[in-house]
Each structure stands twice: as structure tokens, then as C-alpha cells.
Amino acid sequence: MRFNRQRTHPDFDTRLGYEYPSHLRSAIQDLPSTPGVYIFHGAEGDLPLYIGKSINIRNRVLSHLRTEDEARMLRQTQRISCIQTVGEIGALLLEAQLIKQQHPLFNQKLRRTRQMCSLTLREHRPEVVYSKDVNFATQTGLFGLYASKRSAIEALRTLADEQRLCLSVLGLEKTTKQSPCFRAMLKRCAGACCGEESLHAHHARLLAALEEQRLVCWPYPGAIGLVERNANEMQVHVVHHWFYLGSASDLEQAKRLNTVAPDFDSDGYKILCKPLLSGDVEVVSL
């Protein structure tokens, strides 16, 4: 089983399998056991190969060194650097920002900023909207966050299956007026297409299901500073319209970071939405 997996793994090189990366032993000596971001640098131009975050940089990097699947990256790594943060949110924001700016070779999850999609309702029909056309931080009535139009439509189809909604009424499929759609014949649509249920009931179910994914508009009049503290210091993360503008060590410096957010930052939204709405974090307006 394991042998098989290794043979098919794209990073596996039969001549050079995993070996503890002893050339990195000195590179890990000074790594702190604090929150922050760490960077594996390659030999060529010192370019970042991989950027990660942890609440304990040292432990996380040590576990990378023992991960056989990462042998290829470890062999190419020449040095490891880190940037300490005061807390976990600062590490998450910085990691996302650096990955978008530097596009490290081995980061698969967070890619550079891409066009995001969401769903909105126009005359009771869902419609895909793009973050280039609409400011997701201020526009009301948006549901869900998707990387592509295809995944937005896919999510809508899943929702239709769960709720027995009609693809024809939703505008995803064309059928002859007043005749039941294919899924209605299979009892997978509750029959809004052929009068078996009212359009009102159909729409109410659609709305209730979408409601769970409603995007939260920026709930502040302007930029805010999210404050994280440890025993010795504080860090203020400046955010406007869910866009992370940078971190400062005091409020005066933070105010100077308050510039216009260039576009919708889906990473910022995903990282900050829960802590900000829960009220568990210290927030100052800037």
C-alpha cells in the first residue's frame, strides 16, 4: 500500500527518497516557540518555496522536517526564516498576505488573489455575481463565496437537491411551460414547475437555505484595528472592508496604515469574520 502510494506520488523521486534533512539542522536552531509565519527559502535567489503559519513556529517547522511527503521541498530548502506575531490571527493574516504577494512554489491552498463569485437573487432567481463588478464588503444580499462560476452553480444544484427545488424555476434548466421537469418525475423536485407546490413555498425554501450562507457586510463605519496582546507587547492588525492592510505595534502607527482597500479580500473575510462577529476580540476604530 505504502509502496504503491510512493510510486505514484508526483513529488517522489526514486533516486532520492526521504532522508532527514540534516543540512537544515543549523537553520532550525534559532526558531522561536511563538506564533508567527515561517518561510522555507530555496537556493535559487533565496526565493520562498513554502510559507506557513503556526502558534508555535519551532514545533511546526520540526514536524515539516519529519514529513516524508515533503522530501522534495526539504531537499531544495537552503534556509528557514520566520516573522513572529503576537497572536494567531496576526499569523493567519500575514501568511495569506505573503502567499498572495510571493506565490511560493509549494503552497497549494492559498493562491494569489483570484476573482471571487457569489450568488444574489434577481426577481426570485439566483444569479452569479463577480467581485470585480460588485464590492462584496458593502453589497447586501450576497450568498456564499466561490472560487468560480462553476462552483457557485454546483453549490446551487446541491442545494436544489437537498431542498427539492426546481432547476427550471431556478433558471438552471429549460423546460416547457407548465409541464413537470425531469427531476419532478423522479420526485427530486417538489413540483414548483407544474403547480404541485406554489412558487411562494419554493422561494421560501430557497431563501431559508441561502440565508445560512449570507455574506456579512463590513459592520463598521471605517477601518478598524484588531488588537492582539501577549505578556510584553501588542499588535494592531489594520483591516478595512475585510481587507488586511498591515500590522503595527501601536495605534499611531496603525492609523497611518489606514488606506483604501483595493479589492475584496476573501482570505481576510474567511479569517476575520468569525472572530469579529463573535465579539471575542479587542477592536478599536481608526
Ligand SMILES: [Zn+2]
Ligand atoms: Zn421541477
